[in-house]
Amino acid sequence: MKKLFLSILLLSMLCSTTLLASPRAEKEESLVIYAYDSFVSEWGPAPRIIPKFEESYGIKVTIHSVGDAGQVLNRAILEAEEPQADILVGIDNNLLAKAIDAGILLPYRSPKLPLIPEKLIFDPSNHVTPFDYGYFAFVYDSRELEQPPLSLEDLTDPRFKGKIIIEDPRTSSPGLGFLLWTIAVYGEDYLDYWEKLTPNLLTITEGWDTAYGIFTSGEAPLVLSYTTSPAYHVEAEQTQRYKALIFTEGNYLQIEGMAIVKGCRHVSWARRFIDFILTEEFQEEIPLTNWMYPVNPNTTLPDSFDYAPKPDISLSLGSEKIQNELERWLKDWVKLVSR
């Protein structure tokens, strides 16, 4: 029996060597990109756009998944003295001030920037170049809810008691987006709004994953997600059951961008990549892999995006203001919602 044990041990060591025969980290120089995990995922943009870039520009790319957008920035800040990455993916309009203050970005104004509408260029100093955008929205189950809410104010109506799932702004990007949304609409009176809203909340989850998971499991008919969520269901399930809501006060805007790292090793390659992300070649892959809108208005959207409504009013708070006030807002919010 000891032989059996030893032979299993040997077998597993042999298996390990076959796994090691897999392609090792490239020794040759390549453009190094840090991105959030869903960007790098097999289902995300990376597997489609990286080959396109490599072919068009003849530059090899190595992309690393670093967790989420906050982690990307964290890591770049930690590596500030000896930057390992050339490009950072995922700096959005909420993280902008933090990123610029950290002094780790190299501004670059791409010659292709005029392709993008003015209002989407959220960084006038060109440290960060936008590549996609989206709107937070409440998505509802049309099979369970016949009279959906039409505004933020409407959400506080008692008929929605225990019917709303949202995410925590302290741990989730949509959660933060919603908090900022209420501040954009109500200003410093946002806490009064939350006081009315809280009884209607079923639960506040740690992230979008769980929120959407329990929403689609029928726990509650309303969830905080994106305007593009219905497009997924149309595309993959051919169902229009789940619909997104445009509120009369407007929806909160999120613009995502990429940036070049200051002091990186391949500045000219990085610049080529920033040019690339504004072209249709890159932009056309965004809708069905990142479930966001491409910033380049010439990009054709898939049919399923007809079911992703566009808000008339887009709201956002300035990045500086967010950086200054966020701690206070979060603390006050937690105090209120914990009662």
Added chain:
Amino acid sequence: MRQKGIRSALIYLIPLVFFTLFFFYPLTAILAGGITNAEGRFSLSRIFQMLSDPYYTKIIAFTLKQALLSTLLSLLLGLPGAYLLARTDFRGKNILKSFTTIPFVLPSILVVLGFVRFFGNNGVLNRALMGLFSLEEPPLKILYSLKAILLAHAFYNFPICIRIVGSVWRRINPHTEEAARSLGARGIRLFMRIGLPQILPGILASAALIFVFCFMSFAIIMVLGGGPRFTTLEVEVYRQAKISLDLNSASSLAIIGAVISLLMLYLYIKFQQKASFAETFHTGLEKVKLSRIMSRYLGIPVILYLIFVILVIAAPMLSVIHYSFIQRSGWAGDTSFTFKWYGQVLLGAGGKNAFPYLRAILNSLFFGAMTVLFSLPLGTSFAFLTVRKNFIGKHGFESLLMLPLGVSAIILGLGYLKAFRSFPLPIHGHWYAIVLAHTIIATPFVIRSVTAVMRKISPTLKEAALCLGANPWQLFWRIELPMLRPGIITAAAFAFALSLGEVTATLMLTRPDLITIPIAIYRLIGAYNFQAACAMGSLLMLTSFAAFFIIDRLGQEVF
């Protein structure tokens, strides 16, 4: 004599160096930020500020409270199971044993999903009751409350108690009990006076582990608790590290959490040593056939217990498996049965975006095996060090060894980045980095499992063997290791489980061809594909079940 000294010193030195290099060094690298002020000099001001802020003290108090309550519940649920495991025999025992260890492997998103799909307001249980009794409103609103948190924690953790206490129970001296019985002790009194003290070290060892897990719990508390009312320290660490991007504050909070965990662990460990007494033990503890017990008055509670266990454990898991066979289609989004998600994840069938995750399964198994391979010797040698030797600050040292479980994986990941930045060791994107991280996380488990059993071994046995001419190696392989067998099997099973289920650290260190099953699950969910994620989850459950079964079997035959 000197040679022996050097050899044994080396045996203890290597694990120490390993642990220091790959855990304490990165940890201090990142936590240093928590004890510096704006000028970068040593200062505890931020920590004091946090400790005097009622916002944080409330959070710390709740974190402690839910951890203690969860631990208590897990122990209460686990003890009967431990008894059944150690002292009885019945058909399907091994299957039940492997089955109850599966929840431990599941990523928290699937635990939450499974719980909600079964116990939720629109879950299987409520819908069944509503249908049965024609009710309008769901009758059992268990979720989104403190009891939901405790229940989910118990689901996750009571297998720890079952296994560790079970392994200690298998090594007790049955003659003590027989003697007590012949002197007239019965039932509860017998258990409280004889049985309980004998297994107390096992109870405390599992309590320490369960406490630390619940202390660090995150997603389960937030979703199943229902809101920020039930905030824990870990949530705030996440907030600082991920949203506010204030690593120094995150580190300060992590330090506070680590110190509190350390204090509690120290208490547990100290009591574990106090409660341990060596016995002349029995390797072949006679097991009673369960059918015999069933026919006596104990039969009913046993059946109820088994039903309860199966309900609490199986129900959420089955809900997840069930979701993997569902697809939505048509205008109203009606659901129907399908195998297509399995086709998708295993073969990459269907659709241009399909991607096979067979590689992920192989990778997970590989990392699991390697983690067991590394953490068993590492943990066992630490166990020997802390049990056999005596030195100042021993308990403190033992508590420090438990720290990998008491530190947020995010913090540790950041620590690796900071510490190994300019180090010649390339950490990121290599398989051994992942094995390293998993080993570090699994080692506290191994240490607890092994010490629980080790303290019961009387040193006179060792001396007897030496007297009879055994050399140290023979002593180790032929005498000590077989005596430790149940503890080591438990350790191996959990090390494998921890590796299989680990996601945070792995995500930080991975590269495309190194993805594991939990990463695949999170990626599928991120792509809206919950059903395929559940399919991967089912495959994870299947593979871990098979692995536990094999480990248990192997353990029984090897030694």
